[in-house]
Amino acid sequence: MTSTDSSTDSAAADPAAHPARRLPTAKRDRVRRHLLDVIERSGPGTSLAAERDLATQLGVSRPTVRAAVEELTRSGLLVRQQGKGTFTSPHKVTQEMSGTTTNALAVPPAEGDWTSRVIRFTVGPAGPPRAARLGIGPEEPVLRITRVRDVDNEPMSIEQLELPAAVVPGLAPEDMESGNFYQLLRERFDVVVSDAVQTLEPAVTNPEQAELLDVPVYAPILQVERTTRDTTGRIVEFVHAVYRGDRYRITSKLRFDASSG
Numbered sequence: 001m002t003s004t005d006s007s008t009d010s011a012a013a014d015p016a017a018h019p020a021r022r023l024p025t026a027k028r029d030r031v032r033r034h035l036l037d038v039i040e041r042s043g044p045g046t047s048l049a050a051e052r053d054l055a056t057q058l059g060v061s062r063p064t065v066r067a068a069v070e071e072l073t074r075s076g077l078l079v080r081q082q083g084k085g086t087f088t089s090p091h092k093v094t095q096e097m098s099g100t101t102t103n104a105l106a107v108p109p110a111e112g113d114w115t116s117r118v119i120r121f122t123v124g125p126a127g128p129p130r131a132a133r134l135g136i137g138p139e140e141p142v143l144r145i146t147r148v149r150d151v152d153n154e155p156m157s158i159e160q161l162e163l164p165a166a167v168v169p170g171l172a173p174e175d176m177e178s179g180n181f182y183q184l185l186r187e188r189f190d191v192v193v194s195d196a197v198q199t200l201e202p203a204v205t206n207p208e209q210a211e212l213l214d215v216p217v218y219a220p221i222l223q224v225e226r227t228t229r230d231t232t233g234r235i236v237e238f239v240h241a242v243y244r245g246d247r248y249r250i251t252s253k254l255r256f257d258a259s260s261g
Helices: 003-013 026-041 051-058 062-074 127-134 181-189 207-213
Strands: 078-081 085-088 093-099 114-125 141-151 154-164 193-204 220-230 235-244 248-253
Touching (some): 051 062, 127 235, 154 207, 181 193, 193 235, 207 235
Parallel strands (some): 093 248
Antiparallel strands (some): 078 085, 114 141, 141 154, 154 235
């Protein structure tokens, strides 16, 4: 084999020698531009035409259409629903948090019509770990509530609440299915929440969460933990919640001063 043959073979084997191979094909790029135009012109949750129809309309193969759709799905612009089709990403529910003069965040109600489905409602001794979280004795009773929260009849989050039973005597499952929980605390139990420490982390769904939220396993979620106190400084609530990453977002209004870095 001559040195010329050897260098030719090396170039053929080296992907860097053919950068075009790593780039989307012209046809896939054309499909992608078409889909981006559809997304821009359509509202959230709009159904796309079937792959077969898109392929015929654009004069390309179905694998080319599928590759472009998968690329936009990975980027979050499209959503596949098993047995239903492909849709533009749905509208995201926005939770605003606004800075106050005390450097805390005010939390107005999130948009949308929120309802709840209680799937667990039990009471029992706190035990050491839960007692430490709630600032009560290990033998004191704690309500443990799990509910799925829907927005406009679509599952949005799963909340697991731990409440000292002494704070909410007589609370029943149906009390947790509608209305504002903090308003219920004020009006029925004379408990006025004042402040909370909250952490937010990205995560993915496990099989149980995926089933309750009607999303695939390993779908992105926002994981929230919150410890809430009333005006006397007493801990009245510990919450672990997850929110659908494709449907929920938090926006914050920030204020800066001379000490901001």
